Amino acid sequence: DSGVTQTPKHLITATGQRVTLRCSPRSGDLSVYWYQQSLDQGLQFLIQYYNGEERAKGNILERFSAQQFPDLHSELNLSSLELGDSALYFCASSVDINYGYTFGSGTRLTVV
Amino acid sequence: ILNVEQSPQSLHVQEGDSTNFTCSFPSSNFYALHWYRWETAKSPEALFVMTLNGDEKKKGRISATLNTKEGYSYLYIKGSQPEDSATYLCAFTSGNAGNMLTFGGGTRLMVKP
Numbered sequence: 001d002s003g004v005t006q007t008p009k010h011l012i013t014a015t016g017q018r019v020t021l022r023c024s025p026r027s028g029d030l031s032v033y034w035y036q037q038s039l040d041q042g043l044q045f046l047i048q049y050y051n052g053e054e055r056a057k058g059n060i061l062e063r064f065s066a067q068q069f070p071d072l073h074s075e076l077n078l079s080s081l082e083l084g085d086s087a088l089y090f091c092a093s094s095v096d097i098n099y100g101y102t103f104g105s106g107t108r109l110t111v112v
Numbered sequence: 113i114l115n116v117e118q119s120p121q122s123l124h125v126q127e128g129d130s131t132n133f134t135c136s137f138p139s140s141n142f143y144a145l146h147w148y149r150w151e152t153a154k155s156p157e158a159l160f161v162m163t164l165n166g167d168e169k170k171k172g173r174i175s176a177t178l179n180t181k182e183g184y185s186y187l188y189i190k191g192s193q194p195e196d197s198a199t200y201l202c203a204f205t206s207g208n209a210g211n212m213l214t215f216g217g218g219t220r221l222m223v224k225p
Binding site for chain 2: 004043048056094096098099106
């Protein structure tokens, strides 16, 4: 157990639907990052939050949004889902970039 | 867009072989270079965080070097074992990217007994 908890582990949903992925960072880590890994692609950065505020944004689609709550857990909302959104979504947390990221186990999203 | 490239994409070696792979990254505005080990069905785990030109880090049979001036890092595995089979990711962050890491595509290592 890395200390970063992601739920659910697996999610199967239909096109056009909306889902919410949840991440609880490791205790003491203020930063949360979301990454997407699609088939045959590397980890693509989506968004970063630090202590409740958005800190950096990557190639995140407008249909996707995220937030970090006062207890530091984060949610990634994916709406109007398309087949191409099927991917493994990772959350990671860090206390400081010099110590590296701690990754959660990921949520595998399948859109059918 | 930052480009982090890793080579080779995959590598098959025999148990006991030593091996190395390369990570290339932008040499300007460097802040840190990370290496992660990602086993199948698990999540990536941090191996090394390197920040200074000429840095060398070692953990057991695995070591890494860093050249920030020319923009590359090498990961070495001495005497590969089947349990070393994994994808090895490098990730780069620049001075103006905050804590956001840009990952390479990874090198998939398979060690045959």
